[in-house]
Amino acid sequence: MSQQRLSFDAPVGAVADAVAVRPGVVWVPGWLDDVGQAELFAAFGEWSRPPAGLRTPHMPDGSPLSIRSVCLGWHWYPYAYSRTCDDHDGAPVKPFPPLLSRLGHEACTLTGFEPVPFDAAIVNLYDADAKLGLHQDKEADEVIERGSPVVTISLGDTCTFRMAGTTTRNRPHDDVPLASGDLLVFGGPARLAYHGVTKLHPGTGPPSLGLDGRISITLRESGLR
Secondary structure, three states: OOOOOOOOOOOOOOOOOOEEEEOOEEEEOOOOOHHHHHHHHHHHHHHOOOOOOOEOOEOOOOOEOOOEEEEEOOEEEOOEEEOEOOOOOOOEOEOOOHHHHHHHHHHHHHHOOOOOOOOEEEEEEEOOOOOEEEEOOOOOHHHHHOOOOEEEEEEEOEEEEEEOOOOOOOOOOEEEEEOOOOEEEEOHHHOOOOEEEEEEEOOOOOHHHOOOOEEEEEEEOOOOO
């Protein structure tokens, strides 16, 4: 894929602790320092307020997910994108913030992907018992075909983040312990990898952050206009 400027067969040399989990998947432990984490957590407090604030997503059959979520730029709910919070209060979605544009650009540059015009974020809040089943992130066809990277930033408690293949949820799996401040980027040959959160590890987040649970901030290029 044209986005990849690294060999994903070995640990990434651009930053000392970066790890190539598999081709097209790069994990950078401790990417954000305490100040950067606090800035994102404060921003989450603003994003989560109504209108178009934090809500519990539901599957099409009405069953609730165990996470709570807020969207930026484009609103996502199973299985559609919209400019309004159609499955909650119907309010216009909050704009995609410059802070996330900057972080997305820096994350791509660091991990060997060509930066893309990120325009959608799904921000999930996990409590101690929350999980997220293995799923694929499916945006516009041209975005998928280019292998446009997905960027995930973690805050708070460590989780077990599981990745499977691009055609099945079955083994083999790669389990990554995503801790507060960690970065994970996947794209190219791994763009359609099934992924999810199988477990949270309560009490493992930095006390200074003041976060009970975990927040994931996931950026993607929607390909929508």
